[in-house]
Each structure stands twice: as structure tokens, then as C-alpha cells.
């Protein structure tokens with residue numbers, strides 16, 4: 001996930017985000033979390049999202065090593081994602097491209113697209129990045145700051161959640177009402193706040209896919225991004241100062257770009273989470289984050305971001321499976337699967 005290292009610009013953005021979010025919150029309150037919406041949500045039947053299985057998926061990815069660009073672990077994880085998702089999907093596409101990053105290259109990159117659910121109709125896109133950041137630049141020990149991060153929460157968690165969704169949808173007796181494209185995006189996390197490139201050099205895979213939508217794949221109208229959806233929300237004795245002061249527990253707040261792009265979908269997701277009593281979701285105002293959803297929004301796909309901004313271990317060597325939680329994964333996966341089966 002991108003940085004917000006410039007505290008002054010973040011402050012400006014945060015103030016703007018707060019103003020916009022207050023407006024949006026008023027809209028959300030005004031339009032509708034009424035009892036009828038909750039009753040409808042409760043009536044949705046959906047397969048059980050197994051957070052423990054998703055957590056195992058994080059462990060498997062991290063066992064390859066850091067999936068930083070240009071590494072053998074990156075190549076091995078790409079193959080593993082294809083091997084996992086192919087039997088669960090009606091079609092799979094590996095979209096390759098070459099690019100340099102802030103930290104080196106050029107590298108070979110690959111987005112993996114997998115189609116699940118009905119084979120026709122307008123799909124929703126669910127996406128997460130699968131690469132790892134090549135530098136632990138938030139690590140409190142400066143000697144670690146040029147080492148690639150394990151990327152358990154920041155990368156592997158979203159992939160693991162998407163694979164668990166594909167698995168349970170494939171085995172559930174009721175077909176999905178609408179198709180879904182699972183997009184495993186490469187090259188998200190090699191940007192830098194000092195970069196002059198678009199999106200500060202973050203989100204290269206998302207930018208490429210948004211600008212080069214593949215022939216034969218119906219373009220989605222909306223979507224959901226997973227980013228850091230598996231953290232344990234616990235402090236870390238090695239990291240005395242969290243990246244966001246006071247933020248320890250997991251909180252999926254209302255990210256501003258998402259609200260501006262698709263407040264309706266955001267309301268549906270957060271309402272579903274509330275109905276299911278998944279307390280990691282919060283209607284508090286989130287910050288404005290330049291993440292993989294933004295290139296898609298600009299390309300006409302109204303995408304929202306489920307993101308925890310930011311875990312204590314973010315961009316450090318302690319972003320490991322030990323700092324991940326099956327319960328957090330379950331809360332996110334269970335919420336989204338219920339939304340998918342609610343025929344939105």
C-alpha cells in the first residue's frame with residue numbers, strides 16, 4: 001500500500017477528506033441503514049468463508065519469500081496463484097507487461113484475471129495486489145530498511161481472501177447471481193512518495209490493466225479492492241510508534257476516493273458488515289488513499305477500497321503471518337461474499 005510520508009500534504013488531504021466524508025456520512029445516514037435494509041441482508045444465504053483457510057493461504061505465499069519484483073519468489077507465487085485459481089474459474093488470463101520501478105528494473109510483471117460465476121453478464125471486479133514491497137522503509141531499524149518486506153498482510157492477505165472466495169463459490173450449491181472477475185494485480189508496492197511518476201510509482205499493475213482492458217473480458221462497472229485485510233490489530237514491541245498515531249486495532253473506515261466513486265456500494269458493504277456484526281468495519285472517516293482502485297475509477301470502474309490505514313507493522317519486516325488474523329479475514333470475506341450473493 002502506498003505511502004503518505006509527506007505529513008504536510010497528508011494533512012491537507014486529510015482535512016479535505018474529512019470534509020467530504022462528513023458530507024458522505026450525512027448521506028449515508030439519510031439514505032439508509034433502516035430496518036428494511038437489514039432484514040434484506042439477513043435473508044441472504046451465502047457459503048461460509050473460512051478465515052483459517054485464508055490465513056493458511058497467507059502462510060503459503062510468505063513461504064515463497066518476499067514477492068518483490070525480479071525475485072524467484074515472485075515467479076513462484078505467480079505460478080502458484082495460477083495453479084490455485086485455474087480449477088476454480090471458467091477462464092483465466094495472465095496479462096504480462098514490463099516496467100521499471102522506483103527501485104529498479106525493468107522487470108517482468110503479470111496481472112492474473114480469473115472469471116467466476118455466470119459466464120455472461122456484467123461482472124464486478126474484486127482485486128488485490130500480490131507483489132511485495134522491495135524495501136521495509138518503515139522499519140524502525142534502519143539496517144532493515146532496504147530489505148524486502150514479507151508482505152503477509154500487505155499483499156498476501158487480499159490474494160488469500162480472493163482465493164477463498166473462489167473456492168467457496170465453486171463448491172456452493174447456489175450459483176453466484178452475477179459474474180465476478182478476480183484480479184490479482186502485480187507491481188502495486190514499488191512506489192515512493194518522492195516519485196514524480198503517476199501515483200508516485202505505485203499501482204503499476206492496476207494502471208496497466210485499467211488502461212489495457214483485455215479483449216473478450218466484459219468490462220466491470222464497479223468493484224472492490226482488498227488491501228491489508230488480514231491484520232491482527234495488535235501492537236508490536238519492536239515498533240513503538242505506529243504509522244498512524246494511536247491506530248492499533250483493525251479498522252476498515254470509509255476511504256475518501258471510494259466514497260466519491262461509489263457511495264452506494266460502500267453503503268451496501270458496510271451495512272452488510274453491520275448486519276453480520278463484523279465490528280472491524282467502521283463508518284468513521286477514512287483518509288484519502290492513492291491505491292489500486294484509483295486507476296480503475298478513472299477508467300470508469302466505480303471501485304471501493306476495503307483497507308486498514310495503516311497497521312503497526314506496515315512496510316516493516318514484522319508484516320508476517322504471525323501478525324495476521326483468521327478473524328479479520330473472515331470478517332472481510334464473509335461480508336463481501338454476502339454482498340455478492342445479494343444480487344447487487
Ligand SMILES: [Zn+2]
Nearest residue numbers: 001002154189
Ligand atoms: Zn504496501
